[in-house]
Amino acid sequence: MTMKNSAKNDYYIQLCILTAGLLSIIIGMVLGYGVILFYFVVGIPQLITYIIKGFQGTKKSLGYIVYGFFIIPVWISWLVLLGFNNNNDVTNFFGYILLASVFYSPVLALIYVYDSYMFFKSQKQAQ
Numbered sequence: 001m002t003m004k005n006s007a008k009n010d011y012y013i014q015l016c017i018l019t020a021g022l023l024s025i026i027i028g029m030v031l032g033y034g035v036i037l038f039y040f041v042v043g044i045p046q047l048i049t050y051i052i053k054g055f056q057g058t059k060k061s062l063g064y065i066v067y068g069f070f071i072i073p074v075w076i077s078w079l080v081l082l083g084f085n086n087n088n089d090v091t092n093f094f095g096y097i098l099l100a101s102v103f104y105s106p107v108l109a110l111i112y113v114y115d116s117y118m119f120f121k122s123q124k125q126a127q
Contacts, residue, residue, distance in 0.1 A: 004120075010053075014045075043105065
C-alpha cells in the first residue's frame with residue numbers, strides 16, 4: 001500500500017469515526033449515558049492511529065504534536081485512576097486532567113481529523 005493510499009484511508013476512516021461519534025451522542029442521550037460514548041467511540045480509534053503514525057517515518061505535523069501532547073495524559077490518567085482508585089491524592093490530580101479533557105477533547109478530535117486531511121492532501125499533491 002502506498003503512502004497516498006494509506007493517507008486517504010486514514011482520512012476517510014477518521015471522518016467516519018467522527019461521524020459515528022456524533023451519532024453516539026444521540027444514542028447516548030437516548031440510553032441515558034449522555035455524551036460520554038463520544039469520547040470512547042472517537043478517542044480509542046484516534047489513539048490507535050496516533051500510535052501507528054508515530055512509528056511511520058513521516059515528518060510529524062504541528063497538529064499531530066499538539067494532539068499527542070494533550071491526549072496522551074488523558075489515557076494515562078484513565079489507567080492511573082483504574083489502578084489507584086483508593087488513593088485520593090493520586091486520583092484527585094489525575095481526575096482534574098480528565099475533567100479538563102471533557103472540554104478540550106472534542107476540539108482535539110476535530111484537529112486530528114483536519115490534520116489527517118492535510119496529510120492526505122499533501123500526499124495527493126506529491127504524486
